[in-house]
Ligand SMILES: NC(=O)c1ccc[n+]([C@@H]2O[C@H](COP(=O)([O-])OP(=O)(O)OC[C@H]3O[C@@H](n4cnc5c(N)ncnc54)[C@H](O)[C@@H]3O)[C@@H](O)[C@H]2O)c1
Ligand SMILES: O=C(O)C(=O)C[C@@H](O)[C@H](O)[C@H](O)COP(=O)(O)O
């Protein structure tokens with residue numbers, strides 16, 4: 001079992017990574033000074049893994065009442081949050097109560113948002129079950145829901161009280177969802193560069209084959225990288241926006257195609273390719289980044305093409321909802337090189353449109 005401590009101004013909390021954590025009594029490592037607890041999951045993950053988690057909490061004296069929301073990105077909404085609030089009230093949760101989120105990134109984002117707003121904030125623990133949620137969304141305290149206009153447009157920064165990354169939960173994760181998680185792993189490795197990137201290059205086959213000893217190491221590296229960024233800039237005043245590499249385009253694609261059509265990780269993989277080309281066009285990104293990035297993402301089994309019926313102009317209009325926008329400037333997080341990210345790059349509309357049109361037939365269909 002590996003343990004990292006995330007130290008932010010708002011909260012200091014542990015992240016446990018390993019196998020058999022719940023059977024091994026991981027909860028004895030946590031202080032649980034609460035009145036009662038509830039679990040938020042979805043209708044797919046709940047039947048697979050909720051029992052194990054609930055049993056472990058029961059041993060610590062908490063019978064968790066459980067809410068299983070419908071599965072899917074299209075349910076990461078204020079309406080789902082409202083369902084959760086009513087459920088918590090009905091179950092008698094008070095301000096001393098706590099939440100456990102059990103699921104992929106949709107549930108960790110939504111559950112975190114509910115925890116941060118219910119009675120103005122209650123404690124919560126993240127139990128991520130998708131690779132993407134284990135390496136990214138469960139750590140760092142970004143919570144939120146989507147609006148029709150764009151991804152994560154309503155949300156909070158609200159750190160969990162602890163994160164329990166049980167790697168054996170990945171055994172039931174379908175292949176497509178596993179691979180999309182590798183996109184966020186790749187993003188972290190591209191941003192970190194150095195040894196992390198080298199490990200990813202050497203181990204891409206093992207990772208794709210879910211070699212669990214390699215996975216443990218890689219999940220720890222990704223979480224460690226994220227922790228170091230979040231600790232320096234919890235509320236994204238600047239540096240943290242490097243974690244948004246590929247995301248300006250990715251979020252635009254998710255919104256344009258309809259939530260859930262393209263998985264978030266798939267959109268990030270395509271987004272990183274397009275944004276690397278924008279960086280090249282601006283003279284920021286070294287040409288070798290594009291080729292190496294492409295090879296790695298392909299080796300990880302990620303799709304690098306998508307059909308988008310929108311014109312560059314219509315897509316640009318969607319990007320205006322990106323949260324990194326400042327007045328009329330849409331700000332991108334790019335790479336100069338691996339391990340050398342840059343943020344706050346204002347990309348002119350003409351440059352974006354030129355690149356968008358130039359990747360037609362290649363990245364965008
Ligand atoms: N807050 C952050 O820092 C952050 C970071 C990255 C992504 N995100 C958000 O995360 C979301 C994407 O997360 P995701 O890719 O995990 O999507 P998801 O939550 O929809 O999970 C993917 C699919 O896998 C299923 N699943 C999850 N774990 C499973 C398991 N162990 N066995 C079987 N099925 C399982 C889910 O039910 C779902 O069908 C997006 O909304 C994205 O915006 C947030
Ligand atoms: O933790 C962060 O910071 C990130 O940006 C991680 C991203 O992978 C993640 O998709 C996040 O939800 C994006 O946040 P947003 O602020 O662009 O909505």
Ligand SMILES: [Zn+2]
Nearest residue numbers: 184247264268
């Ligand atoms: Zn992401």
